[in-house]
Amino acid sequence: xxxxYAGKVLVGIFAVLLLVFLLRPxxxxxxxxxxxxxxxxxxxxxxxxxxxxxxxxADLQFCNSxxxxxxxxxxxxxxxxxRCQASEANMQTELNDLREEVETLSDALDxxxxxxxxxRNYFKENLxxxxxxxxxxxxxxxxxxxxxxxxxxxxxxxFSIENNxxxxxxxxxxxxxxx
Numbered sequence: 274x275x276x277x278y279a280g281k282v283l284v285g286i287f288a289v290l291l292l293v294f295l296l297r298p299x300x301x302x303x304x305x306x307x308x309x310x311x312x313x314x315x316x317x318x319x320x321x322x323x324x325x326x327x328x329x330x331a332d333l334q335f336c337n338s339x340x341x342x343x344x345x346x347x348x349x350x351x352x353x354x355x356r357c358q359a360s361e362a363n364m365q366t367e368l369n370d371l372r373e374e375v376e377t378l379s380d381a382l383d384x385x386x387x388x389x390x391x392x393r394n395y396f397k398e399n400l401x402x403x404x405x406x407x408x409x410x411x412x413x414x415x416x417x418x419x420x421x422x423x424x425x426x427x428x429x430x431x432f433s434i435e436n437n438x439x440x441x442x443x444x445x446x447x448x449x450x451x452x
Contacts, residue, residue, distance in 0.1 A: 412447070415439045420451035 276284065415432040419441035423429040431445035441449075 411439065415441075415447070416449065416451065419449050423449070423451060 411434050415434070418439050419429055419432045422441045426441075428443045429441045429449065431442050431449050432447050433440050433442055433445045434447075
């Protein structure tokens with residue numbers, strides 16, 4: 274059986290690839306060998322290098338196992354961080370809810386304070402009016418009572434009010450004007 278042109282090209286490419294893959298490690302090894310020969314290393318030097326290489330290999334294995342442990346710890350910390358971030362988000366939501374509640378309560382308190390101020394002003398005004406009316410009533414009653422008493426005692430020229438009682442007096446705090 275004779276190969277076609279395409280078959281010959283494929284065989285050629287395969288042969289070149291085979292040579293590259295087979296020759297390259299050999300060429301690298303040979304170049305290393307020639308380099309070692311140029312450096313004039315003894316067998317003891319090579320043994321020491323092999324020992325260092327074995328130690329470096331052990332260190333590499335330790336680093337790989339440590340890397341695995343650190344990766345595990347990192348994964349656990351990532352999980353913890355995700356939980357903490359979720360917890361923070363929940364707390365932030367609760368904090369926002371509490372802030373809104375505080376604002377609502379603060380507004381309600383402000384409204385109550387305004388109502389209390391209005392009520393105090395209303396009661397002060399009414400108390401002032403009641404005091405004026407009480408004083409007018411007391412004076413009117415004192416004039417009536419003390420002017421009648423003055424008929425019997427001409428020295429009565431004033432009056433005072435103590436314990437809700439009208440006292441007719443001589444030189445008291447309130448002057449008596451009889452009609």
